[in-house]
Amino acid sequence: MTDNPVASPFDDLAVTVQVAEPLAGHTWLGVGGPARYFCEPTSIESLSAVAARCHEQEIKLRIVGGGSNILASTDGVDAMVVRLAAPAFCGIAIDGQSVKVGAGAKLVHLVSETVQAGLSGLEDLVGIPGTVGGGLVGNAAAHGSNLGQRVHSVTVMLPDGSTEERLREDLAFSSGWSSLDGVIVLSARFDLDSDDPGRLTKRMQKQWIVERSEQPSGTRAVAMMFKDPVGTTAESLIAQAGCRDLCVGGASVYAAHANYVVVEAGCASSDVKQLLEKVRGVVRDRLGVELAPRIRVW
Ligand SMILES: Cc1cc2nc3c(=O)[nH]c(=O)nc-3n(C[C@H](O)[C@H](O)[C@H](O)COP(=O)(O)OP(=O)(O)OC[C@H]3O[C@@H](n4cnc5c(N)ncnc54)[C@H](O)[C@@H]3O)c2cc1C
Structure with missing residues (x-):
């Protein structure tokens, strides 16, 4: 974070607010302009004060989790961007077959801790980057399992x-989507099954190898572009439409795993946006399929 003494509407609150914080360092793609305001509250109370102030002053509030599914605009983001990385938002507490986890906890930590405790239900999700909060909002999924399946309840901030x-019955999860959009996810409780930790560990390690083989290697400057349509994968449609070699400026389709965009140093966020539109247009024109973006464009 940058030290910035510029005044903000949050100055009387017990939270350090950065003005014009570059967002590139908070997203996997590493592109994009600054957030008008940025903070990392250390407690639910300070987050609540920030949210209430944004509400009163009609300042948009956005949450950044692991930043693995966000494309920040070149022009910056006119909002208060909040990161829930403080310990108050990252705890994992196991009680029998129930696990309570903070939204800021990394999904990979949740998976490995539950597996070590002999609890099954989340092991297929190992290797998905990002936080539990981001995973719940977009219903992270892999190998036929998704995060929403095991939710008992989610605590949210309005x-x-x-x-x-x-509670589970008040929530909806589908492919790449959940009804949690528009609120701040604070924590969630998952109901899991008891299983043998040794067997679970082997299964998790196998899934980890498969997941890593399906991702671009050697760089973090990547993002998944589109959701899988029902009955097929975005990757196969992109390849079939002949988009493996497409690029715009410093952004290109990752040929070996065509649903990923990879960026070079110095790439502009607008290059990524244009590439997404180009791929979407070619798939629409050649195959008549409208791909839905997975990545959230800010
Ligand atoms: C290499 C790679 C592999 C991937 N593999 C998979 C995969 O196998 N399966 C899959 O489903 N996805 C995959 N993804 C996409 C991405 O990792 C997931 O969507 C992930 O769940 C995003 O989590 P995040 O914490 O990084 O969210 P972010 O990118 O930080 O945020 C995504 C959205 O969630 C919102 N959000 C985040 N936290 C909160 C919160 N606490 N409260 C409210 N809103 C919040 C943000 O505002 C934003 O709108 C992959 C991405 C990459 C780069």
């Missing part, structure tokens, strides 16, 4: 800074 618990 725009006015109040909190509420939403």
Whole structure:
């Protein structure tokens, strides 16, 4: 973070707010302009105060998790961007077959801790980058499992800074989507099954190898472009439409795994955006399929 003494509407709150914080360092792609405001609250109370202030002053509030599914605009993001990386948002507590986890915890940590504790249900999700909060909002999925399947309840913060618990029956999850868009996910409880830790560890390690083989290697400057349509994969459609070699400026389709965009140093966020539009247009024109973006464009 940069030290910035510029005044902000949050100056009277017990939270350090950065003005014009570069977002490139908070996303996997490493591109994009600054956030108008940025903070990392250390408690639910300070997050609540920030949310309430944004609500009162009509300042948009956005949460960045691991930043593996965000494309920040070249022109910057006119919002308060909040990162829930403080210990208050990252705890993992196991109680029998129930696990309570903070939204800022890394998904990979949740998976490995539950596997070590002999709890099954999340091991297929090993290797998906990002946080539990980001994974719940976009219903992270791999190898036929998704994060929403095992949710018991989710604690959320509403725009006015109040909190509420939403039970499974009040939540909806589908491919690349959940009904949690528009609220701040604070924590979640998952119901898991007991299993043999040794067997689970082997299964997790196998899935990890498969997951890594399906991802671009050697760089973190990548993102998944589109959701898989029902009955097929975005990757196969992109390849079939002949888009493996497409590039715009410093952004190109990763040929070996065609649903990923990879960026070179110095690439502009607008290059990535244009590449997404180009791929989408070619797939539409050649195959008549409208791909839905997975990556969130800010
Ligand atoms: C190499 C690579 C491999 C991937 N493999 C997979 C895969 O196998 N399966 C899959 O499903 N996805 C995959 N993805 C996509 C991505 O990792 C997932 O979507 C992941 O769940 C995003 O989590 P994140 O914490 O990084 O979210 P971010 O990118 O930080 O945010 C994504 C969205 O969630 C919102 N958000 C984040 N946290 C919160 C919160 N606490 N409250 C409210 N909103 C929040 C953000 O505002 C944003 O709108 C992959 C991405 C990469 C780069």
